[in-house]
Amino acid sequence: MRYAVGVDLGGTNLRVAAVREDGEMLRQVRCGTQVERGRDAVIDEMAAAVRQLADEVSAAGTLAGVGIGVAGILDAHNGTVREAPNLPGWEEYPVRAEIERRLGSPVVLENDANAAAAGEAWLGAARGAGSMAMITLGTGVGGGIVLGGRIWPGSRGMAGEFGHVVIFPEGPRCNCGNRGCVEQYASASAVVRAAREWAARGEAAAIAREIERRGAEFSAKNIYELAAAGDGPSREIFRRAGETLGILLADLVNVLNLEVYVIGGGMAGAWEMFAPAMFAELRTRSFVYKATAPADAEEALRGETSPEARRAAAPATAVVRAQLGPDAGLIGAARLAMQAEK
Numbered sequence: 561m562r563y564a565v566g567v568d569l570g571g572t573n574l575r576v577a578a579v580r581e582d583g584e585m586l587r588q589v590r591c592g593t594q595v596e597r598g599r600d601a602v603i604d605e606m607a608a609a610v611r612q613l614a615d616e617v618s619a620a621g622t623l624a625g626v627g628i629g630v631a632g633i634l635d636a637h638n639g640t641v642r643e644a645p646n647l648p649g650w651e652e653y654p655v656r657a658e659i660e661r662r663l664g665s666p667v668v669l670e671n672d673a674n675a676a677a678a679g680e681a682w683l684g685a686a687r688g689a690g691s692m693a694m695i696t697l698g699t700g701v702g703g704g705i706v707l708g709g710r711i712w713p714g715s716r717g718m719a720g721e722f723g724h725v726v727i728f729p730e731g732p733r734c735n736c737g738n739r740g741c742v743e744q745y746a747s748a749s750a751v752v753r754a755a756r757e758w759a760a761r762g763e764a765a766a767i768a769r770e771i772e773r774r775g776a777e778f779s780a781k782n783i784y785e786l787a788a789a790g791d792g793p794s795r796e797i798f799r800r801a802g803e804t805l806g807i808l809l810a811d812l813v814n815v816l817n818l819e820v821y822v823i824g825g826g827m828a829g830a831w832e833m834f835a836p837a838m839f840a841e842l843r844t845r846s847f848v849y850k851a852t853a854p855a856d857a858e859e860a861l862r863g864e865t866s867p868e869a870r871r872a873a874a875p876a877t878a879v880v881r882a883q884l885g886p887d888a889g890l891i892g893a894a895r896l897a898m899q900a901e902k
């Protein structure tokens with residue numbers, strides 16, 4: 561049987577996994593990425609980790625290829641990194657060709673959000689679906705589209721940037737140069753920024769106390785805990801994030817009419833805080849969703865409909881939570897390598 565190696569290259573961790581073509585995870589390793597040692601050192605380390613893993617699982621079958629998920633804007637056509645904030649000095653460097661040369665295996669370079677979408681489509685919340693999109697809520701907001709079992713790359717591999725869809729035209733300035741992007745409301749950093757603003761206005765005593773107590777460690781998770789304990793301003797921040805996601809989803813559903821929309825990333829853990837506003841907006845704003853929504857709205861709100869239950873029901877639009885957690889990108893990167901080889 562064939563297997564592929566998936567690599568998740570983050571700013572602090574390098575994770576490598578060997579995944580068989582039937583979806584069995586053979587082995588997974590994690591090492592710290594020493595980005596400060598420079599690009600060539602990171603590439604050497606990655607190549608060594610892949611080689612070692614491939615040696616360890618060589619009895620399991622033949623290596624189909626290596627898929628690498630990287631946070632940033634890539635040029636899939638050229639196999640180069642256009643912009644990767646976590647990987648200084650990688651821009652305009654032939655990453656794919658360099659790694660292929662060192663490993664002697666075909667390499668696929670993919671944006672980490674696209675890799676996560678490929679993973680959830682293969683073995684996660686959207687398995688068995690012909691079409692899906694994934695929205696990843698992390699420090700930023702990423703996305704990926706899978707059509708007919710394959711990532712829709714766009715002409716240069718840059719499709720699926722859902723984080724930069726405009727929600728409020730006069731909203732806060734985004735790193736991308738636009739204003740009022742999804743990322744400015746529904747990312748972990750946006751939630752933290754909103755909480756600091758509430759506290760600075762003197763309107764959120766509980767948040768202000770938490771900021772004082774946590775200092776620089778103050779995070780979206782702290783705001784989630786306040787919201788779960790009933791704090792009004794914290795709940796309002798997540799409601800706003802949910803409203804934003806609902807508007808985004810309404811547009812995606814109207815334009816794409818896919819089977820499944822998966823919400824993943826760290827912020828998806830706050831599901832019950834943002835899902836009610838998200839579904840309310842989605843229902844109000846998308847006639848396509850209204851026409852295709854699952855019959856049981858309560859069940860839909862939980863976001864945990866299994867792929868089996870989804871397929872057993874009449875064709876509908878499912879919006880569900882991701883299932884693979886941080887492994888989605890790793891599994892997806894391996895999947896993409898396998899698909900590329902065929």
Ligand SMILES: [Zn+2]
Nearest residue numbers: 724734736741
């Ligand atoms: Zn933006």
